[in-house]
């Protein structure tokens with residue numbers, strides 16, 4: 428699957444819905460045993476959740492948007508397929524969540540590309556299931572420091588921390604992703620799938636059990652004037668940085 432929503436592959440409601448439907452179709456296709464996720468937008472894997480979806484909208488919209496974010500993660504993290512992220516650009520916040528939700532991450536060896544859960548930098552808090560996904564990849568200590576600081580780790584540091592599994596030159600990324608996919612697909616599906624479920628079930632079940640409460644929390648949080656102000660200021664900062 429190639430993300431192609433210029434300029435930065437931000438995860439809008441429409442993008443998330445299409446991504447989830449795409450995953451569902453592949454999941455139901457018995458001929459498809461694995462998916463490589465990458466980007467068709469140069470230098471950006473995904474800029475994370477579309478901030479405009481969280482600014483100045485109705486309570487109903489926030490609810491619908493957050494349900495779509497949850498749905499995407501439940502499908503990807505809970506997928507029976509082998510999932511490989513070929514991270515060919517920067518990947519903050521929700522973009523990082525997508526990579527973390529895959530079985531294996533390969534990143535282009537470019538120190539200008541960074542990845543991490545930087546929510547704290549925006550004055551918002553990564554939800555518990557973003558945090559759980561992060562902890563399951565890098566461990567508690569690294570996750571705690573990285574989340575509190577809202578760190579975006581340049582590719583070499585991301586590899587040192589275990590946030591990505593390996594770095595390769597950008598031109599070799601897809602070749603490497605295909606080789607990794609072949610290695611994972613060499614195992615019998617049922618054994619690999621049951622093992623994956625065993626490793627991920629508790630974290631998935633936690634969101635399923637608290638899904639409505641999580642939506643309510645999001646709506647309450649994002650509707651606060653202080654949070655709206657932080658998000659607006661962050662968007663302005665992005666625009667100023669550009670000019």
Ligand SMILES: CC/C=C\CC/C=C/CC(=O)SCCNC(=O)CCNC(=O)[C@H](O)C(C)(C)COP(=O)(O)OP(=O)(O)OC[C@H]1O[C@@H](n2cnc3c(N)ncnc32)[C@H](O)[C@@H]1OP(=O)(O)O
Pocket residue numbers: 434435437438471473474475476477478479517519520521522545546549551552553554644645648649662665666669
């Ligand atoms: C209870 C729980 C409550 C809350 C939890 C909420 C969780 C949120 C998780 C998230 O994912 S929040 C989103 C976090 N994302 C970011 O912080 C990334 C911000 N973007 C960037 O750092 C950069 O744009 C980039 C490194 C991705 C790309 O840089 P560059 O190539 O220089 O592009 P520009 O910065 O010029 O951006 C082009 C264009 O796109 C707009 N934009 C960028 N990111 C987003 C975004 N995430 N959502 C919406 N729009 C975005 C940017 O403003 C520019 O717009 P123009 O109109 O000025 O062209």
